[in-house]
Structures are given as structure tokens and as C-alpha cells.
Amino acid sequence: MKLYYKAGACSLASHIALREAGVAVELEAVDLVTKKTAGGADFLAVNPKGYIPALVQDDGTVLTEGVAIMLYVAGLAPDKALAPKPGTADYIKLVEWLVFIATELHKLSGAQFSPVITDESKAVTKAILLRRLDYANEALGKGPYLLGETFTIADGYLFTVCSWQPRIGHDLAKWPNLAAHNARVASRPAVQAALKAEGLI
Numbered sequence: 001m002k003l004y005y006k007a008g009a010c011s012l013a014s015h016i017a018l019r020e021a022g023v024a025v026e027l028e029a030v031d032l033v034t035k036k037t038a039g040g041a042d043f044l045a046v047n048p049k050g051y052i053p054a055l056v057q058d059d060g061t062v063l064t065e066g067v068a069i070m071l072y073v074a075g076l077a078p079d080k081a082l083a084p085k086p087g088t089a090d091y092i093k094l095v096e097w098l099v100f101i102a103t104e105l106h107k108l109s110g111a112q113f114s115p116v117i118t119d120e121s122k123a124v125t126k127a128i129l130l131r132r133l134d135y136a137n138e139a140l141g142k143g144p145y146l147l148g149e150t151f152t153i154a155d156g157y158l159f160t161v162c163s164w165q166p167r168i169g170h171d172l173a174k175w176p177n178l179a180a181h182n183a184r185v186a187s188r189p190a191v192q193a194a195l196k197a198e199g200l201i
Contacts, residue, residue: 002026004054007198011053014069016156019190021077067098070153082153090147097146097154104132105161112168137175144184159185
């Protein structure tokens with residue numbers, strides 16, 4: 001398999017899932033401005049949407065959207081318990097967290113990096129983001145992970161989005177449960193391997 005990624009971006013969550021699952025993967029960085037890959041290929045030929053992540057499976061099938069990739073990867077390694085069994089209440093809770101992170105944390109955080117969004121709009125989205133981080137911090141009080149005692153793909157995704165917060169002026173110390181969760185996830189060997197492979201440590 002090959003994962004098209006940008007170091008430290010949302011694709012890190014998919015990368016972490018792959019490492020946690022023990023799935024061998026080739027990495028190819030993407031310049032999101034030029035839409036060229038590190039190998040000089042046209043990324044739009046891989047993913048016409050133009051953004052990462054994109055996972056090319058061994059049969060050539062391309063899977064996009066981080067949540068879909070993470071759920072797919074979790075299904076490849078059921079023994080790793082990266083997702084509860086489909087159809088269970090815990091599985092629905094996992095999906096709930098993935099959607100919350102994608103729509104309420106990822107998108108709101110990402111807006112803060114956009115050069116085309118006005119300062120006024122950024123202030124509005126930032127205020128909403130702070131409330132969503134408050135919610136996630138409170139929910140993690142039951143921890144140590146989002147679904148309790150077991151690390152899941154949602155934890156890797158939350159870690160990824162929280163790692164952006166200092167870059168947009170948010171000190172995670174304001175949310176001690178989130179800060180502790182980030183440190184806990186960062187210490188996992190698979191996460192360390194993903195961070196090292198992306199040149200982040």
C-alpha cells in the first residue's frame with residue numbers, strides 16, 4: 001500500500017492507524033500547493049479532490065477521506081482492537097467520535113491556517129473551537145482513551161488535531177485531560193514511528 005501524505009497534517013492520523021495495525025505502507029509526500037508528489041507525479045491523478053490523505057491499496061484501488069481510511073485500516077487488523085466490532089454500541093460511539101473530531105475539531109482548527117479566510121471569520125470559528133475542545137477535555141476525564149481503556153483510531157485522530165493547537169495559539173495546558181491524552185498517545189511506539197517517518201521528531 002502507499003499513503004500520500006503531508007507531514008504533520010491530517011494524514012498523520014491515517015499513518016498512525018497503519019502503524020498501529022502493523023500494515024506495511026510506502027509513504028509519498030504531497031505538495032498541496034503544486035499538487036505534485038515527492039516523486040514528481042500529478043497528485044490530482046491519484047486523488048482528483050486534491051487533498052490528503054489518499055491510500056492506494058495493493059490492487060490499485062484508491063481510498064480517500066481520513067475517517068474512511070482509518071476504519072478500513074482498523075478492519076485489516078481486528079486483533080489490534082483499533083475499532084470495536086461493527087454493529088456494537090461501542091462501534092457507534094467510535095463513529096460518533098470520529099465524526100466529531102472531523103467536523104468540529106479538524107475543520108475548525110484547519111480554518112485557522114487558511115490564508116483566504118478573513119480574520120473575522122477565524123475569530124468566530126476559533127470561539128466555537130474552544131468550546132469543542134472544552135467538551136473533548138471533559139469527556140476524556142473518564143479516559144485514559146476516548147472509549148475508555150483501549151486505544152482506538154479515534155485517539156490517533158484526536159492526537160493529530162491537538163498537535164496543531166500550539167500553532168494556532170492554544171496551550172494544551174488549558175485542557176489538562178487533552179494534554180495528558182496527547183502525551184499518552186505520543187508515547188506509543190507506533191506513534192513514535194509515524195512521527196519519525198514524517199520527520200516530526
